[in-house]
Amino acid sequence: MPSVDLVITNGLLVSPETTVAADIAVDQGRIVAIGAPGTLPPARETIDATGLHVIPGAIDVHVHVREPGFSHKETWTSATRAAAVGGVTTVFDMPNTNPPTASVAALDRKHAIAGSQAIVDYGLYGLIGEHNLDQLEAMAQAGAASFKLYMGSENPLVPCPPDGAIVAAFEILARLGIRTTVHAENTPLLTWRGETLRAAGRTDAAAHLEQHIDLAAVEAVSRTAIFAEWTGAKVHIAHESTRHSLPHIRFAKARGVDLTVETCPHYLFLSTDDGGRLGDNFMRVKPPVREPGHAGPLWDALLDGTIDMLSTDHAPHLMSEKTRDVIWDCAPGFPGVETSMVLMLAQVSRGRLTLGQYVRMACEAPAEAFGMFPRKGVLMVGADADIVLIDMSKTGRITAAGLHSIGNATPFEGFALHGMPVRTLVRGKTVALDGRPVGPPGWGRPVTVRRT
Amino acid sequence: MPSVDLVITNGLLVSPETTVAADIAVDQGRIVAIGAPGTLPPARETIDATGLHVIPGAIDVHVHVREPGFSHKETWTSATRAAAVGGVTTVFDMPNTNPPTASVAALDRKHAIAGSQAIVDYGLYGLIGEHNLDQLEAMAQAGAASFKLYMGSENPLVPCPPDGAIVAAFEILARLGIRTTVHAENTPLLTWRGETLRAAGRTDAAAHLEQHIDLAAVEAVSRTAIFAEWTGAKVHIAHESTRHSLPHIRFAKARGVDLTVETCPHYLFLSTDDGGRLGDNFMRVKPPVREPGHAGPLWDALLDGTIDMLSTDHAPHLMSEKTRDVIWDCAPGFPGVETSMVLMLAQVSRGRLTLGQYVRMACEAPAEAFGMFPRKGVLMVGADADIVLIDMSKTGRITAAGLHSIGNATPFEGFALHGMPVRTLVRGKTVALDGRPVGPPGWGRPVTVRRT
Amino acid sequence: MPSVDLVITNGLLVSPETTVAADIAVDQGRIVAIGAPGTLPPARETIDATGLHVIPGAIDVHVHVREPGFSHKETWTSATRAAAVGGVTTVFDMPNTNPPTASVAALDRKHAIAGSQAIVDYGLYGLIGEHNLDQLEAMAQAGAASFKLYMGSENPLVPCPPDGAIVAAFEILARLGIRTTVHAENTPLLTWRGETLRAAGRTDAAAHLEQHIDLAAVEAVSRTAIFAEWTGAKVHIAHESTRHSLPHIRFAKARGVDLTVETCPHYLFLSTDDGGRLGDNFMRVKPPVREPGHAGPLWDALLDGTIDMLSTDHAPHLMSEKTRDVIWDCAPGFPGVETSMVLMLAQVSRGRLTLGQYVRMACEAPAEAFGMFPRKGVLMVGADADIVLIDMSKTGRITAAGLHSIGNATPFEGFALHGMPVRTLVRGKTVALDGRPVGPPGWGRPVTVRRT
Amino acid sequence: MPSVDLVITNGLLVSPETTVAADIAVDQGRIVAIGAPGTLPPARETIDATGLHVIPGAIDVHVHVREPGFSHKETWTSATRAAAVGGVTTVFDMPNTNPPTASVAALDRKHAIAGSQAIVDYGLYGLIGEHNLDQLEAMAQAGAASFKLYMGSENPLVPCPPDGAIVAAFEILARLGIRTTVHAENTPLLTWRGETLRAAGRTDAAAHLEQHIDLAAVEAVSRTAIFAEWTGAKVHIAHESTRHSLPHIRFAKARGVDLTVETCPHYLFLSTDDGGRLGDNFMRVKPPVREPGHAGPLWDALLDGTIDMLSTDHAPHLMSEKTRDVIWDCAPGFPGVETSMVLMLAQVSRGRLTLGQYVRMACEAPAEAFGMFPRKGVLMVGADADIVLIDMSKTGRITAAGLHSIGNATPFEGFALHGMPVRTLVRGKTVALDGRPVGPPGWGRPVTVRRT
């Protein structure tokens, strides 16, 4: 029997359905065997996972790597190092860079940048705009892993297309079999309310919530589902933030709409009450972290499957960008790719969910939704050896200083941790170890997605 | 016992719940007593309704009287004469006249025109526009019976406001307690598709349906309901045309949204198959009469209460305006106010519905929805003596030449009738008799609506 | 114009939909005219209802008159006197008398007794038993107004038929078009639990609740609905007592089952907490008044129409029969026919419901469900002049001593009243005035029900 | 690296979610490794699965082995040989033997019989009776894998307990965490209708359907769910036969009832129309194969998860027992354990379902429902090596003569096959090969179930 590259021994393998003690053999980047201790081939390298849980690497389908265009906030190097340390082995990068990823050329350029720096695997979003509908297919052929629709945008770089263009885009993407991720807010509503609030001289943090009322999200979720139903497109609702959307999501799924939904840790762990601790202006994110009362229903929906998966909307900024006096000048969003898994493991330790449920929402569900299963998101023969070793006994605290993002202004400063990833492998290579990124730049590769 | 103005004797009084043989006494325009034959006071005039059914006058909340601005299509005289002959005692006039009814001045002007010509009672719609939100309350005080929102407009006279303005308008109207009628189509979708079809050189009738796809209606119905739910506004969906909206209507009602819905005879009796008979271009109406398969579900929804009421979207045009070569040049819509009741009575004769169900959908439901009940829409003491006498044995045929609208281009030419109104009274005065309008111009008065 | 027997002047007529100031003319027991003051014919008698509300007489479809067999608890004289004072103009009498009303002969005998004593109108229930299925049609022809099924019985006089007989009975009654009232509890469950509790030596009040667990009612409601759905029978669920049944009622109605439901004041106003005040053993009733937490959902269901109507399950006993040491020896049930309307009027005064809603649940709904509408349950021309005049300003207190039932052991002793019936007319004759029964024995007549 | 007992090479491993080419290593009866070809340890035996699909052994939770008491119909030897050839590696045996499995002694005796004969693994049902409630826990400790409730029985050996006993049993089993399988028909309804039909002299096959109307099943399914909801018991609905139950199953699952459901091939492939081919009397089974129109909705429900799993209700009889003149004398039921997989594989070949869906309904779902997952029902490290090799290209026909049951009166005679199991392993030992049973008697062992 020829030897293999690597065997991980004595770990507890966790899947959504079960936990089993087994070794994993890896060769040429893939899992080639799973077996009881002693049954696997000799290996050139052995990792002893005694006392550790072994899960598939997390997949974060909502990451703003920021490059090209905003390298002072984050680079492919810094973002993927943060991901690796955070137990994330695949990131999907959003197209609101400069230039936006709205053409084959922009996509090629981003592939080049990512390819030289990334230490984890990645997918690149193409942008859906009013004027690039005729390029969507070419971008798909050039390797766009998914497409992003900014339905709900105040950013002139990535304006919201008119509904006619959205439906036309959905028709194209339905034919291509590619899922579209939607920032679902109602742009005209945001615009009108923003102008009204600015005209009234409002510059305070509460004005941000008054602009981005739940209604803007609820309506856009419903509209997205209706457009998807009509066109047959597969859609994914980004960063679900409000309990008021949940009945509409359930109604859409009951109608058979191919709709998946994500939420993010900041909606599960924070509310406007955290403004006192963090500064109200610092809290700015789109859609907003809302008043208390939403996190509970969002948790319930995540655990019952109404919300399919966990992402982070990783959106790094400098602290100085997030703490300006005028709310409209405060950069929206937080880093998240490094803190999501540890935040959830602490909840596993408290019994709020099982590790199997975490694997479902963070690994298997995104892999299935975005056409990567069973190549990613699962520990099985033939899958990429994207593997995270977890020490459920390890404790610690989140600190901004300890994060690997350039824009490390985390809202989770000081959160107590119980359960941490201690080793992250991407296609068999260790890219993070004991909290330090160790993967070689350029190890990350673009994912291949199945289109159906 | 003093005598009264009028007693209608020996008729069969029909309500949604029951039918009873009784006389009706009328004095000073109101029903003052209902009693068994012989129990009512002496009257200066007696109408013998032996063999006739007696119902409340129909209320048509969707009528385009066209004046001011388009008197060559219809005038308040011609429209209300048609209404009277058709058994309609109250019409609600749409604001897409020239000028549009978008200000107190325009409302006053239309009140003056209507007041001098109308032979039936009327309510005037105020227009909701992006730039007149600050005048809605004044228009309400000046007597606007309801407000109309063109969500779904290609007409520069009555453009669709942005969603921010719509929500702001709903907030105002929720506070005022006034129901808003919505032309629910998605304007950006209409615009995009219209431009695409024109750019492709399409001028045929099918292009109209391709532009106004069901999706445009379905989405706008859902959005209207969500905005209504959020603001607490009462809304009314105009001219429901597609079975695909029905699940969304049911979902909204189940959520407790104060939503009422109308459909019109052309959606209940016609399909694109009628293009052969009438000319495909002639068939143009917004939203379109669709392919076969919608009328059945719409009938079911009307009878089970999902759709609350019957209106006509009476939209008279000259035949020459409706039969141009290029579909985009064909005037959309049909006259309806004179033919709705007779079309439905023929169905009563065939057993498709009961006369009580007709009274519910055509009289009581609109009166309740628009704050006129129990002043209108019901035969009871204290109600306006808006009364229609029906001869269920009378037969005939619809002919354009026999209609009283100027724009008499009816799609129901030749339809066989069984059951016809033979006398229409508005506040006790006979305004139509045996198919002839006889009411004095200016007898019609604006309705008073209760706001809650 | 000939004069009429009676005119009631200046009252406020209340219907579910509206309130109107009008006079009512009555002749030969029927309402012959409703009109504005001054429009009605001269009358031999005039009742001035100035300041009073005028409603249709209440219809109580669940009354145990007790005669023949248990005249020491109640007679047709005492029960109908109580009803008249309580504003109830029609009672439906239950068949668990001795002999039970299980044959044409028993029905005839009860008709004779009732006919000589009653001062309000009445319907007689026939009993559905395992062995009288071949007599149901004859009993219907002999005037049974409805039929009663004891699904849930420990009384050997009226045993629960096996399910096969129940379905056979439903098939017969579906054909006859008669609604069946069901005491919906699961008899085998009651029997098993009763024997178990007795075997354990339990004699305390709590044992009664442990025997009659909610489950016994919930299951039987569901089973009744399924049998009704399969056979096409119209069924009526007696004395709904538990919130746990409500989802099953809603599911049945959504499926289109012709199911109506009643609840009773003791379920709306009491809970086991009242045992301290009244004595736990005194509280015994089947099904039981349950722990706190049910009344709220039952009120909600009554106001949203899930529960259609209010009845009383008037079940008079002597106080000595209700207060024995051993719970199994305590007679179950309370008098109710005299106190139901005043209890609800006090809630009208507090704003918990409108008088129109009361008219719906106590007058119109039972008349419709049991085929008496529009002859009863409504104030309209042609209806029986079953009329109650209410003084909403009158206050008082319920006392057992003030009740007219022989078995006057009321659980509502001391309840404060605000709003009271001051005059009750049955077919035009005053049968109660200012709290005193004045109707002549034998004035009451059996009702005629429409079978469909 | 030490060698293992067995490696199965070059097969395509099928799970509900995916298919992967991999080898399986087996040692001491368990799967010890799954790996790419070449990665697994040396083995004392190798099975070449080139060109074959590899699935977990099917689990049939509804098998009547008949012994003790009816060995002329079937023995543990014959039944488990049939199972092995049919790809079934675990059978659950029903307790309606003679004596019934209603006590620890009877259970022990059956364990002894099974243990000496069986060639596949097995679970034994304990019987729930009115008089053995105090022995349920002891039977569970003695190894009863599940319990069977005959709610719907005409068999004096296994009478239906009264509802009070059923609820008491559910309370016990909820505490023990054991799922109860329910023959859900309404016994009193069966009894009543049976007596009525017999009294009418009916002896024809149609009388069987008239006795066992759908209603009897629908009602019992609903009642079972309500009892389960109240007690917290886990229940399993046996042999779902009618589309009319499906709304009730969906309602129960939506309420959160822990309800699982099976259907059987005869309900999916047959209707009363097959009586012509097979003889109407031969068709007798409880509940009946019904008129055409049920199979379609049952297939839909099986594929959408409303029905969780496939079983067979394997009920072997001699042909002479099934073909008597009087329908009441005809033995009800068919053999099924050997034909279920091949019938479904033929449908896989036709595209009606995927092989993954079959693995879900026949392997994984029963293992999960009855507490055997992940020891059985799945191909993973640590699982029992219950493995079936399938040749999807192999064709053939079902013939009674070719079956291994003693009572081989199959209704599927002549059915064309496409896809057949060619090798069945139980805990690593081949028990059937190329259609011949080869396992040694006594190889089968009782399963261990997890109770939660």
Ligand SMILES: [Zn+2]
């Ligand atoms: Zn976003």
Ligand SMILES: [Zn+2]
């Ligand atoms: Zn984002």
Ligand SMILES: [Zn+2]
């Ligand atoms: Zn319109």
Ligand SMILES: [Zn+2]
């Ligand atoms: Zn219109």
Ligand SMILES: [Zn+2]
């Ligand atoms: Zn009762």
Ligand SMILES: [Zn+2]
């Ligand atoms: Zn009772």
Ligand SMILES: [Zn+2]
């Ligand atoms: Zn069975």
Ligand SMILES: [Zn+2]
């Ligand atoms: Zn069976």
